[in-house]
């Protein structure tokens with residue numbers, strides 16, 4: 690049989706094994722947000738990500754030892770933001786938005802100091818446009834950690850408008866000490882708004898923005914698409930100035946980490 694009839698089996702892309710870490714500190718930042726600091730020798734080489742970059746957390750079954758063999762089956766994973774990375778102390782901070790039933794959300798509610806975790810990444814992220822003078826950041830609870838990273842990467846003279854949707858007033862918190870303007874907080878609770886709808890309305894109500902304004906939008910996937918559509922069609926935002934991302938999708942478990950809505 691010729692090589693053409695019998696092509697070589699495709700080689701499977703091998704990713705580096707995830708790094709083991711343990712929970713060092715847990716803080717209930719607000720009723721709806723658990724802030725967890727991970728540590729471990731392997732985090733010393735984790736690396737900085739671009740603002741808004743992501744990583745995978747692999748959730749080992751509770752009470753079982755973590756199997757670190759390269760070919761060991763990996764526990765189920767979810768996508769999160771490495772909010773603060775301290776290379777000198779090999780520490781990594783993650784903020785979990787509690788949303789009810791879900792592997793990660795449940796884990797965060799029950800997390801204890803010393804719990805094991807596996808992490809891979811970091812990757813991706815938002816290349817803050819060079820010389821940007823004004824940015825509009827539109828984010829729900831899951832994307833607030835990424836929004837904080839972006840704010841910290843902006844040029845000093847860049848003006849940021851922040852529309853942030855959260856569950857309830859008690860979930861308002863400091864996003865970054867570098868924020869000059871108060872964010873506009875949108876609370877779903879009083880009206881039981883569907884995720885993303887308040888962001889959509891708030892974007893529609895913004896006054897006209899300068900043509901060179903950058904837009905960063907991250908929230909529930911269907912809401913992100915509606916917002917993206919409005920920005921492109923109603924406001925004539927140039928696609929190059931617009932970065933949109935679906936962080937989760939209503940009804941879907943473990944939503945993929947690469948939904949930019951450009952379909």
Ligand SMILES: Cc1cc2nc3c(=O)[nH]c(=O)nc-3n(C[C@H](O)[C@H](O)[C@H](O)COP(=O)(O)OP(=O)(O)OC[C@H]3O[C@@H](n4cnc5c(N)ncnc54)[C@H](O)[C@@H]3O)c2cc1C
Nearest residue numbers: 743769770786788791792793794831938939940941942943
């Ligand atoms: C690049 C990127 C970075 C992210 N960073 C963060 C982060 O730093 N912090 C963070 O909290 N999340 C973050 N997310 C979102 C997170 O990955 C999802 O919310 C994930 O689904 C949570 O996993 P889970 O196991 O709790 O729920 P899953 O098992 O994935 O889902 C269970 C059910 O809950 C629903 N669900 C999932 N998330 C929410 C929500 N927020 N509100 C209401 N219902 C929900 C699902 O639609 C599904 O019906 C990020 C996502 C991406 C793509």
